[in-house]
Amino acid sequence: MATLAPAAVYAQSAAGEGASQMQTVNVVGSRRATSSTTDTVVPVDVIPMSKAAEQGAQFDLAQSLTYISPSFNSTRQTGADGADLVDSAALRGLGSDQTLVLVNGKRRHTTALVNLFGARNRGNTGTDMNAIPLLAIKDVQVLRDGAAAQYGSDAIAGVMDIGLKKSLGCEAVAGYSQYSEGDGKNYMASAYCGVALAGGVVGITGEYVDRGRSNRADAGNPRIIGDTKAQNQTLYVNGDVPTIPGGKFYFTAGAQTRDASSAAWARGGVGSDDIPSRNSAAMYPNGFVPFIDGAIDDRYATVGHKSKVGEWTADLSQTYGYNRMMYNINNTLNASIANADLIKGGKGVSASSFDAGGFSFRQLTTNADFSRYYDHILQGLNVAFGAEYRSEQYKIFAGEPGSYIDADGVGFGGNAGSQGFPGFQPGDRTNAKRHSSAAYLDLELDVSDRVKLQGALRHERYSDFGSTTTGKLAGSLRVTPDLLLRGSASTGFRAPSLQQVYFSSTFTDFISGVPTDVVLAPNGGPVANAAGIPKLKEEKSTSYTLGTTWSPNSAMSVTADFYDIKIKDRIVLSGRFNADNYPSLAERLAKLGVGEAQFFVNSVDTQTRGLDLTASHKATLAGNKLTTFLAMNFSKTEVTGIHAPASLKGYEDVLLSERERLFIEQGGPRRKATLGFDYVAGPVETDFKIIHFGPQTLGTFSGTAAGVPNAKYEAKTSADLSLTYSISKNTKVTFGGANIFNVKPTRQNPDETDNGFKYDSVQFGLNGASYFGRLWVKF
Numbered sequence: 188m189a190t191l192a193p194a195a196v197y198a199q200s201a202a203g204e205g206a207s208q209m210q211t212v213n214v215v216g217s218r219r220a221t222s223s224t225t226d227t228v229v230p231v232d233v234i235p236m237s238k239a240a241e242q243g244a245q246f247d248l249a250q251s252l253t254y255i256s257p258s259f260n261s262t263r264q265t266g267a268d269g270a271d272l273v274d275s276a277a278l279r280g281l282g283s284d285q286t287l288v289l290v291n292g293k294r295r296h297t298t299a300l301v302n303l304f305g306a307r308n309r310g311n312t313g314t315d316m317n318a319i320p321l322l323a324i325k326d327v328q329v330l331r332d333g334a335a336a337q338y339g340s341d342a343i344a345g346v347m348d349i350g351l352k353k354s355l356g357c358e359a360v361a362g363y364s365q366y367s368e369g370d371g372k373n374y375m376a377s378a379y380c381g382v383a384l385a386g387g388v389v390g391i392t393g394e395y396v397d398r399g400r401s402n403r404a405d406a407g408n409p410r411i412i413g414d415t416k417a418q419n420q421t422l423y424v425n426g427d428v429p430t431i432p433g434g435k436f437y438f439t440a441g442a443q444t445r446d447a448s449s450a451a452w453a454r455g456g457v458g459s460d461d462i463p464s465r466n467s468a469a470m471y472p473n474g475f476v477p478f479i480d481g482a483i484d485d486r487y488a489t490v491g492h493k494s495k496v497g498e499w500t501a502d503l504s505q506t507y508g509y510n511r512m513m514y515n516i517n518n519t520l521n522a523s524i525a526n527a528d529l530i531k532g533g534k535g536v537s538a539s540s541f542d543a544g545g546f547s548f549r550q551l552t553t554n555a556d557f558s559r560y561y562d563h564i565l566q567g568l569n570v571a572f573g574a575e576y577r578s579e580q581y582k583i584f585a586g587e588p589g590s591y592i593d594a595d596g597v598g599f600g601g602n603a604g605s606q607g608f609p610g611f612q613p614g615d616r617t618n619a620k621r622h623s624s625a626a627y628l629d630l631e632l633d634v635s636d637r638v639k640l641q642g643a644l645r646h647e648r649y650s651d652f653g654s655t656t657t658g659k660l661a662g663s664l665r666v667t668p669d670l671l672l673r674g675s676a677s678t679g680f681r682a683p684s685l686q687q688v689y690f691s692s693t694f695t696d697f698i699s700g701v702p703t704d705v706v707l708a709p710n711g712g713p714v715a716n717a718a719g720i721p722k723l724k725e726e727k728s729t730s731y732t733l734g735t736t737w738s739p740n741s742a743m744s745v746t747a748d749f750y751d752i753k754i755k756d757r758i759v760l761s762g763r764f765n766a767d768n769y770p771s772l773a774e775r776l777a778k779l780g781v782g783e784a785q786f787f788v789n790s791v792d793t794q795t796r797g798l799d800l801t802a803s804h805k806a807t808l809a810g811n812k813l814t815t816f817l818a819m820n821f822s823k824t825e826v827t828g829i830h831a832p833a834s835l836k837g838y839e840d841v842l843l844s845e846r847e848r849l850f851i852e853q854g855g856p857r858r859k860a861t862l863g864f865d866y867v868a869g870p871v872e873t874d875f876k877i878i879h880f881g882p883q884t885l886g887t888f889s890g891t892a893a894g895v896p897n898a899k900y901e902a903k904t905s906a907d908l909s910l911t912y913s914i915s916k917n918t919k920v921t922f923g924g925a926n927i928f929n930v931k932p933t934r935q936n937p938d939e940t941d942n943g944f945k946y947d948s949v950q951f952g953l954n955g956a957s958y959f960g961r962l963w964v965k966f
Contacts, residue, residue, distance in 0.1 A: 258345075263414065265450075272449055294577075322360055336677055408453075438489065480515045488507045544583070565635070566635055590605045662675075735747055813864065814863075
């Protein structure tokens with residue numbers, strides 16, 4: 188008997204959704220409309236999101252999935268500049284740009300942001316999962332297998348398909364939460380309505396979330412360490428209407444505006460070394476904390492038509508995605524302007540806020556997909572083929588002059604640019620475009636009642652680096668009615684993002700009293716060419732999985748899947764090259780007015796091995812329903828090779844330092860497990876989850892070569908508890924707590940951590956226990 192993946196059983200148990208509702212569905216990783224989650228030849232979790240939206244402790248998608256799916260990780264950053272404003276997310280311990288995200292089966296755009304300073308997914312772009320409101324989502328399907336041969340670039344670690352609601356009826360949720368220390372207050376109001384339209388259904392979701400700032404800095408420390416302040420306003424529409432017989436026109440459109448504010452490092456006041464270099468006594472005599480404020484605009488839309496053309500199903504669609512982030516730096520100053528003012532006899536002041544510029548990313552994707560099922564070939568053959576055309580555009584916008592200029596011009600006074608985040612300079616301006624085209628063939632064959640095979644082949648051509656061909660073979664054997672064996676082998680790729688190719692950031696520093704540019708140089712530009720940095724190319728991967736599912740009865744289900752993912756020519760952000768670590772290169776850079784430079788380079792090979800284990804059990808206890816759920820992920824990533832370009836040979840320790848290597852290998856915990864118990868007794872439901880996060884080792888600034896040991900974060904176990912009371916079948920209220928035992932990461936030396944605090948942004952965060960309440964109403 189086919190049953191749901193255990194994660195799905197747990198997530199939907201209290202929502203009253205029977206397993207049968209999910210048996211005949213389109214499952215990610217298969218283009219066959221009659222697949223179910225345990226009959227697929229590769230591991231797929233189908234996670235209904237109704238319970239998380241109605242009763243969960245977390246108010247956004249990324250954090251909700253973190254506590255449901257152990258193979259999924261999302262780290263909420265602090266002290267990492269723009270990465271504080273967008274939570275990065277990833278599967279199986281790999282990078283955030285190695286997981287492909289779909290919405291209703293269509294590719295979703297990534298953010299314009301490249302994670303840089305202090306980010307766990309350093310050097311990566313990724314998808315902003317929190318741009319979609321929870322109440323708009325029907326389910327999330329997680330394909331835990333390489334799928335570039337089926338879906339194209341980015342699907343090395345797996346694929347996540349976010350399915351949106353389009354059901355009749357209306358519902359609303361209001362929620363509030365705060366940390367036990369009294370800060371980080373969150374307010375959420377969300378409503379969904381599905382209405383009939385021209386024989387179809389249109390679902391409309393609106394959401395407002397106000398997340399308050401939290402601060403865990405020690406008493407007397409001017410730093411602000413914790414959650415960023417954010418206000419999200421989101422609207423999503425999803426639906427379809429019938430057209431010709433057997434055909435339908437479908438559409439999705441969504442938009443979110445987010446105003447977020449992150450605290451930068453504190454600057455000292457009178458008596459500190461920050462005056463006059465980073466502060467002005469006339470402006471902030473007691474020191475100050477600059478705020479990196481981001482205005483984020485995210486838009487997404489898909490229109491398409493699905494119909495029958497003879498025996499074939501044809502699906503034609505157009506998808507649009509856009510993400511923009513603009514920076515405003517507040518409670519700050521340009522110390523060079525203040526110093527110049529003081530030299531001229533003024534008070535020593537500058538403006539206290541600056542437009543620092545920003546960036547945007549736009550993606551247009553056109554798809555033509557065709558499929559047909561032949562029931563007379565063996566036990567059934569599904570044939571699918573199609574084509575895709577995608578165009579992308581990436582822009583960088585310069586900030587106002589005060590955000591980057593050096594006004595005193597001598598280097599003895601204040602530093603140039605806005606403190607906390609210097610603005611993008613005119614030389615950083617970018618307007619880059621590219622396009623790609625792809626064709627694929629996908630076959631699924633039921634050889635017999637017991638044996639299934641799947642094969643896929645995909646060819647893609649990019650305008651900026653060439654072409655690539657990937658393939659996949661997978662199969663399953665039903666050994667007994669209860670036991671299924673499955674395995675797959677595939678090749679994959681990830682195209683370098685436009686953000687990685689063209690990102691440019693410049694700020695002015697003084698080296699030996701001479702104003703000199705420190706740059707993160709775009710690929711193919713004069714600085715990168717002077718350093719001998721080759722043109723970026725695609726990452727290539729090989730992936731293998733071997734697993735089993737066991738469903739001895741309708742009440743119990745177990746899955747176990749081993750995986751091995753090798754990635755060649757992985758793109759990394761190098762360390763900074765300067766006169767101290769590479770004198771001859773520094774001489775070449777000096778001719779361009781550059782004192783330090785870093786680059787994106789295809790330089791690292793990695794291997795990731797792991798095990799995904801899930802189990803669920805339904806039982807009756809004291810006459811009431813008890814659902815038990817266990818999911819575990821064990822994963823280990825290792826850097827297996829460093830391939831420096833010819834110009835950087837012998838300088839591999841600068842190209843990839845120990846600290847940077849540990850970001851790749853242990854940016855997320857190497858193991859993670861969730862054990863959940865859901866008990867329903869009449870109108871009362873009790874939900875108790877135990878979440879275990881494995882150890883992590885991160886590098887320090889000084890490094891082990893200087894005798895400073897790496898930062899060891901011990902394994903930690905957290906727990907969430909909630910109580911839901913159903914006032915009626917259409918109204919329920921939930922109260923509970925997350926991390927109820929107030930567990931926090933292992934204390935470190937703050938002089939050596941990435942954010943200058945006693946904890947890095949690791950595992951489950953650093954804020955401690957929180958409490959929440961929700962009211963759900965259906966009408």
